[in-house]
Structure formats: structure tokens, C-alpha cells
Amino acid sequence: MHAFDVLGDPVRRRLLTLLADGERSSGELAEVIAAEFGISHPAVSQHLKVLRDAGFTSVRADGQRRLYAVEPGPLEEVDAWVAQFRHFWTQRLDALGTELHRGARGRGAPKRAGAPSSTSPHSSRRTTT
Numbered sequence: 001m002h003a004f005d006v007l008g009d010p011v012r013r014r015l016l017t018l019l020a021d022g023e024r025s026s027g028e029l030a031e032v033i034a035a036e037f038g039i040s041h042p043a044v045s046q047h048l049k050v051l052r053d054a055g056f057t058s059v060r061a062d063g064q065r066r067l068y069a070v071e072p073g074p075l076e077e078v079d080a081w082v083a084q085f086r087h088f089w090t091q092r093l094d095a096l097g098t099e100l101h102r103g104a105r106g107r108g109a110p111k112r113a114g115a116p117s118s119t120s121p122h123s124s125r126r127t128t129t
Contacts, residue, residue: 003078006054011037011047016056019070026059026066 007013014036015029030044048068051057055074059066 001050001054003054003056003074006050006056006074007078009047009050011039011044012051012056015044015047015051015068016070016075019057019068023067023069025062026068029068 007016011033014033018024018029018032026045026048027041029048030041033039033044033047034041048057048059052059052068055071057068058071059068061067
């Protein structure tokens with residue numbers, strides 16, 4: 001199965017997102033996915049099998065538990081393919097960053113407590129009548 005076929009399914013993408021933080025048991029993954037997607041534990045197991053067969057995850061036994069982890073290889077391949085299109089959004093993100101910086105500079109930095117306020121040179125003069 002092609003990487004984008006694997007990643008095209010929202011359940012499998014969510015499983016990878018959950019695994020991005022580290023190893024998790026199949027039971028823990030099934031509980032989260034069942035609650036979020038309303039699918040059965042056997043259905044979650046099938047999604048985990050697809051991820052494992054495609055090389056996106058690995059599994060190891062820990063007693064009765066099966067612990068899943070992300071395998072970076074297929075994700076690196078996806079990233080390499082997407083890289084050829086990255087210039088379409090990086091220029092826009094750079095431009096957005098520039099505009100945000102200009103806006104912040106135009107508003108000025110927030111005043112610190114106890115900092116003297118800037119005044120015009122004419123405000124310090126006393127007026128006599």
C-alpha cells in the first residue's frame with residue numbers, strides 16, 4: 001500500500017499522532033480511537049496492522065501487552081516527496097512572519113511597570129499665566 005493511501009485514513013493519522021509522543025499499548029490506542037471515532041477495538045487493530053505492514057509502526061511484546069511505536073522511515077519518504085512543494089507555503093509563511101513583525105514594531109513594545117513614559121519636548125515646559 002502506498003504511503004498516502006495509508007495516511008489518507010483519519011483513524012491511521014490519529015494513531016500516528018498518538019504515537020508521536022512515544023510508545024503506547026494497543027489497548028490504550030484502541031480506547032482513545034474507540035472513544036473518538038466510535039469504532040470497535042478489532043477495527044482499531046486492523047488499522048494498527050495496516051500501519052505496521054506499511055512500515056509506519058513497529059510493535060513489540062511486553063508480557064501480555066503489545067507496544068506500538070512510530071517508525072520514521074516511511075514518514076521521511078513522505079517528507080521528501082512533499083519537499084518539492086514546500087516552497088509554495090514557506091514563502092507565504094515568511095511573508096506572514098514579516099507582516100506580524102512589522103505590526104508588532106508599529107504598535108511598539110508594551111510598557112513595563114515603573115518605566116518612564118516618553119513625552120514630547122514641549123510637555124516638560126511649565127506654562128505661566
